[in-house]
Amino acid sequence: MVNSFNQKKRRLAGRNKTAGKILAAAVFLGAAGTSPLWLEPAFAQVFSFSNVRVEGNERVDASTILSYAGIGRGQEVSAGALNxxxxxxxxSGLFETVEVVPEGSTLVIRVREYPFINIINFEGNKRIKDEDLAKLVKSQSRHVFSPSTAESDAASIAEMYRVRGRIAATVTPRVIRREGNRVxxxxxxxxxxxxxxxxxxFVGNRAxxxxxxxxxxxxxxxxxxRQLIQRDTFVAERIDVDKQVLTEFYxxxxxxxxxxxxxxxxxxRERDATFVxxxxxxGQQYDxxxxxxxxxxxxxxAEEFAAVQKIRTGQTWNPALIDNNIARMExxxxxxxxNFVRVEPRITRDDRNQRVDITFAIVRGEKIFVERIDIEGNATTLDQVVRRQFRSVEGDPFNPREIRQSAERIRALGFFSDxxxxxxxxxxxxxxxxxVDVDEQPTGSLGFGLSYSVASGxxxxxxxxxxxFxxxxxxVGFSLSTTxxxxxxxxxxxxxGLFGRDLSLSFGVFYRTSDYDHALYNTRSAGISVALGFPLGEQSRLSVRYRLSEDKIFDLDDDVFYSAGPPVVAESIRSPILREEERQGALVSSSLGYTYEYDSRITGLDPTGGFLFRFGQDIGGIGGDTEFLTTTLFAMREQRVWNEEVTLRVILEGGHIQDLGDTGTRVTDRFFLRGKMRGFEPNGIGPRDGTGLEDALGGNAFAVARFEAEFPLGLPEEYGIMGGAFIDVGSVWSLTNTSGGQTADPLGNIIPSPVDDGFKPRVAVGLSVLWDTPIGPLRFNFSxxxxxxxxxxxQSFDLTVTTRF
Known part of the structure; x- marks a missing residue:
């Protein structure tokens, strides 16, 4: 029979109360039996027992019970001492019931021990597995049952549900009696x-x-x-984080x-929704x-220190901007x-003009040294990984600002939850x-993804x-994808952190094949690359690399035309350019290159926008079969406007490959605008060859400019739907060999014609719908x-979606 745990508690409390009454009655009777009738009630009765007997105990020794009682044979005790x-x-929490009964010169202590726990079960749980709940409870099988521990366990389970957003969850512990004093x-x-x-x-927001x-x-x-896809749950602990990020935002x-x-x-009222x-x-905005x-x-x-500052009058006040300039000067x-030089920012507010005047004072700091750096909590991560985030080592002058920056670098690693x-x-x-006290978190991931686009399927x-690792x-990373x-x-x-410095070493192996529906040829590339990267400044970085690859063009389809009149001659009218490139077979390319990158988003000094610039060159001919010089450029500027409701973005991208040998460039080397320009198929722009102009040849040069805007559509924000508009301008042009073109006249005769490889800009305009869904970001482009x-x-419509699970 299953008994309610609360009912059981009331029954136990009743028994203990009864035992207390028995004790009180016994004390009273004992007093009446040993005291004269004329004794004043104000005098307390004193007991002395020649024998103390323990009854009902099975697992707990009598000596243990007597030690709790604290009453020895022949010892004089009062009624209060008995209580x-x-x-x-x-x-003590060991007994279900306790009775202390004086019987003449013998004190009888009767106890009933708590039962042993036979098994522990969980019923009604669907969202959390039994094994996860079992880790929370302190009650254990083959251990003594404790009501207080069971209550605590129920509270722990309810707390887990609360953290997961189910604050209406209830947990009731119940006991089922079994034979042999087990439950x-x-x-x-x-x-x-x-x-x-x-x-x-929000209340009070105007800006x-x-x-x-x-x-x-x-x-x-x-x-x-949300009923079909996901739920956004309320977690009280997250509110403190929200308050902090909101303060930093403003x-x-x-x-x-x-x-x-x-x-x-x-x-x-139904406890199924929260209104936050x-x-x-x-306040006011200050500059x-x-x-x-x-x-x-x-x-x-002071002039030397002022020269390294990058701050100007009229900029919006930003604490990160002040810290960045102090770090430069220090x-x-x-x-x-x-050593021991500190820079103190002295702030003077001009409330009338809503400005903040800043004086950077170069002062002598206290002469304090770093004795040692202690790291705790890193069970997996080696100490050296954390230590190399510090610019200071043992024995160096102590710089509080540098220590704070080191803490930010440690958090930025992504290895620790805190x-x-x-x-x-x-x-x-x-x-x-x-x-340094860190809390490690999982750093590995295994993902399976689905993607779709109109172009790639x-x-x-x-x-x-x-x-x-x-x-x-x-x-360490491995990826395999197919369309x-x-x-x-x-x-x-x-x-x-090569050699313990801010120097990165990377190694990569790749294998790629293509089988394009929009081109009647296939390609295969395989190779390795090695790169070294190091910072040039706070926002800039340089990487140098070596790349070795083998590229091949194969399975070029031939359209066969039979000439009119005798004799019948079979001729291929597929592009001679591609036939020549296919005949070259697999060519090995060996190149050295570098990339310079500047990213203003790293420091976050402009919270409403950012600028990214990337420039790289690769020179081939360090061995191998090809000689070339490839130059690429990428620049992006992004800015939020109109109270940060609208995002404006400009992207400029271009490249050029110069043939330096006698092999010429091939379709595997040249540029295409795949994914770089909307409104056209991936290989839909640039020089083409073949009787029906089927074959995209790519170009030795490309340039594209993309102008984008993202804005709200007036729909509720929780829908996650935004609008967009874009204008793309670009072209692919320039071939080393343009003499391979050919067409057929109405009689079927082959007429040579050069391939059009001129610079002819294309322009596409369009609208976008962006939907941030739980299964991945959807983007609909209508161009x-x-x-x-x-x-x-x-290609007037494009849909892309990517998700990982």
Whole structure:
């Protein structure tokens, strides 16, 4: 028979209360039997027992019970002391019932021990597995049952459900009596529904809309089709994180006085939805006013430090901008051999003009050294991986700002869910100990993906990556993907801290094949690459590389034409250019190259936009069969406007390959605008050859400019649907050999004609619908080619979706 656990508690409490009454009655009777009738009631009765007897115990020794009682034979005790003994035995948690009964000169202690737990079961749980729940409970099979432990276990299970958004979940522990003083412990679980955030709103915001602020928060509002796809759950602990990120968002945009005044979360009557409201005070937006630099150290010139600053009057106030310039000046001091130099930002507010005047004061800091760096919590990650994020080592001057920056670099590794770095006093007044406490998190992933686009069709991919291989901070990755046109596989390995420095070494192997529906030839490429990368500045990086590959063109289809009149002659009218490239067979390319990259998004000094520039060159002919010089350029500028509701983006991309040998360039070397220009098929632009101009030849040069805008459509933000508009301008041109063209006249005669490889810009315009769904981002492009050539191949609609699971 299954008994309610609460009923059981009430029954036990009743028994203990009865035992207390028996004790009180016994004490009273004992007093009446041994005291004279004329004794004043104010005098307490004193007992003395010549014998103490324990009854009912099976597993607990009598000596253990007597030690809880604290009453010895012949010892004089009062009625209050007997009650205290009862409370101590009962409070041990070992017994279901306790009775302390004086019987003449004998004190009888009767106990009933708690039963043993036979098995532990969970009923009603569907969202969380039994093995996961078993890890939470402290009650164990073949151990003594404890009501307080069972209650604590039920609370732990309910807490797990609450963290997962099911605050209406209830957990009831019940016991089933078995023979031999054993019980089965059953946790009956009513999971309830997920408590979604039905509405996430803000009070007090004027500069930014609710839509924009929702994009900042970790907490999300329940989305469109949430019953079918996903649910956005309410987690109370996430609110503190939201308050912090909201504060950082506003202050990085000049709102110095921003505050989160209150966050309220109201649960609906059905306890299946939550309404969260942030009450904020924005304050006024401030810009940077006058900037000055002073030196309070004799012999140190302020002008030298002012020269390295990258801050100007009129910029929006941003704490990261101030920290970045302080770091520049303190790094200059280190390069000049000036230890214990600190830069203090002295802020003067001009509330009338809403400006902040800044004075960077170069001062002498305290002479404190780093005694040691202690690292804890890294069970897998080696100490050296964490240590190389510090610019300081044991014995160096202590720089608090550098320590904070080191903490940010440790968090940026992605190996830890949290990293806490603090300094504590060392063995002497001039020594500090830097403590690093990290919480590791999984760093590997195995992904299976599906993708689809109108151009490439459906595709499947398998990806494996480990960002912290063997705890050494090394990255290992393997990928395999296939579509109807392409099959790609690759393996990469990266060592980010070669020789303990900020120097990365990467190695890669790849194998690619293509079988294009829009071209009657196939290609195959296989090779290896090795690269070294190192920073040139805070936002720039240079990498040098070597690449060895073998490329082949094969399975070129031939259209056969039979000439009119005798004799009948069979002739191929497929492009002579491609036939010549196919006849060359597999060619080996060996090249050296470099890439320079500048990314302003790294420091985050402009929170509303960023700039990315990439320039690279590769020279072939370091052995192998081909000689060439390839140059590529990529530049992107992105900016949020109109209270950051609209994103504007400009992308410029181009490249050129110069043949330096006698093999010429081949279709495997030349450029195509695959994925770079909308409104056309992947190989739909550029020089073409063949009787029906079927074959895309690519070009030795390409250039494309993409102008994009993304904006809200007025739909509820939780739908995740945005609009877009674009204009793409680009072209592919220039061939080493243009004499391979040919056409057929109405009588079937072959007429040679040169291939059109001129620079002829194409233009396409279009609209986009962007839908951020739980299965992956969907993008619908509706485009129209407004400037094209007769032989170009258009594509007016494109759909792409990518997801991993």
């Amino acid at each position: 205290d003994a009862y409370q101590r035995i009962n409070g 089965d412990l059953v946790f009956e679980i009513a999971e309830g529904k997920v408590v979604e955030i039905e509405r996430l709103s 930014f809309s609710d839509r924009r602020l929702r994009q900042v928060l970790e907490t999300k509002q329940a989305g469109f089709l 202050r990085s945009r000049g709102y110095i006085d921003f505050q989160v005044l209150d966050v309220s979360a109201e649960v609906s 409201t942030f009450t904020i005070r924005e 940077i006013g006058r900037i000055s630099t002073v030196s309070e150290i004799e012999g140190v010139s 790094n200059l001091a280190l390069k000049k051999g000036l 990293a806490r770095v603090n300094a504590e006093p060392g063995s002497g007044p001039d020594q500090v100990v830097v403590n 459906a595709g499947v991919s398998v990806n494996f990556s480990e960002a912290n 063997l705890g050494r901070g090394q990255a 109807k046109d392409n099959q790609n596989s690759s393996f990469t390995f990266t060592e980010p 129209k080619a407004v400037k094209k050539e007769d032989y170009d191949r258009e």
